[in-house]
Amino acid sequence: MNKQRDSIYAAPLSQVSDFAFDAQVANVFPDMINRSVPGYGTIVDVIGRLADRFAQPNTRIYDLGCSLGAASLSIRQHCSVPGVQIVAVDNSPAMVERCESHISAYRGTIPVHVQCADILTYPLEKCSIIVLNFTLQFIAPEQRDALMQRFYDALLPNGLLILSEKVTHTDPLVESTLVDLHHEFKRSNGYSDLEISQKRAALENVMRLDSAERHIERFRAVGFSTIQEWYRCFNFTSWIAVKGAQDGE
Ligand SMILES: Nc1ncnc2c1ncn2[C@@H]1O[C@H](C[S@+](CC[C@H]([NH3+])C(=O)[O-])CC(=O)[O-])[C@@H](O)[C@H]1O
Numbered sequence: 001m002n003k004q005r006d007s008i009y010a011a012p013l014s015q016v017s018d019f020a021f022d023a024q025v026a027n028v029f030p031d032m033i034n035r036s037v038p039g040y041g042t043i044v045d046v047i048g049r050l051a052d053r054f055a056q057p058n059t060r061i062y063d064l065g066c067s068l069g070a071a072s073l074s075i076r077q078h079c080s081v082p083g084v085q086i087v088a089v090d091n092s093p094a095m096v097e098r099c100e101s102h103i104s105a106y107r108g109t110i111p112v113h114v115q116c117a118d119i120l121t122y123p124l125e126k127c128s129i130i131v132l133n134f135t136l137q138f139i140a141p142e143q144r145d146a147l148m149q150r151f152y153d154a155l156l157p158n159g160l161l162i163l164s165e166k167v168t169h170t171d172p173l174v175e176s177t178l179v180d181l182h183h184e185f186k187r188s189n190g191y192s193d194l195e196i197s198q199k200r201a202a203l204e205n206v207m208r209l210d211s212a213e214r215h216i217e218r219f220r221a222v223g224f225s226t227i228q229e230w231y232r233c234f235n236f237t238s239w240i241a242v243k244g245a246q247d248g249e
């Protein structure tokens, strides 16, 4: 299960259609994301460790855009705070179906509820942690500010948001260097130049990236006061943002 190698963009395509989280992608997803995102395993592991530090007893943790549930499984592995439950949400039926079997294949005491829903409309209850591990980049840019405000509002005082994203840079030298280093990383993981360029074309309309500055500005605008980038490799980054102890009910 889920051990298949990603060769989706290996053969020349006469027309590259927009990237979609369909069954073909879901079947190869662990291989695809591990060979495409530098430090993905570390990021997932640390999400679990952060959850152990920031989860509040008897509260919810949301894993939004959960794919196959890697972050949820890491939280279940590392978090020993009593009474927490995880709600894992994704709008791809192919991902959700495989996420459910993936999660039930591992034992754990924390309940994980997997929901097939769009995070733009999914109603959030009060929670101590929200994880968006490479999900916001797939949301239409014009929706991101309002969505982030909803996340902030759903967090309890001292609540934690973990946001991982691929980002762009305004300095052209920095941008071209980091993009090139990322492509070199993909080549070293066995992707050909054709695979890299066809996937890049497929993602162009679907994955629209903000700069790190834009993300930080958005964190501030919705109300977060503690904001820290805790991971960075090339153009891949992850932040923690914490809601103040006095904020919210
Ligand atoms: N509007 C939406 N509502 C719900 N889900 C969505 C939406 N838009 C996209 N998705 C889902 O967000 C996920 C993004 S992958 C996350 C990896 C995971 N977090 C991991 O820790 O392995 C990142 C990547 O592939 O680079 C996909 O499963 C989409 O179906």
Ligand SMILES: O=C(O)C(=O)Cc1ccccc1
Residues within 6 Å of the ligand: 032, 033, 036, 037, 166, 199, 203
């Ligand atoms: O593959 C890439 O080039 C990426 O930027 C990361 C990625 C990983 C998995 C699905 C979509 C994008």
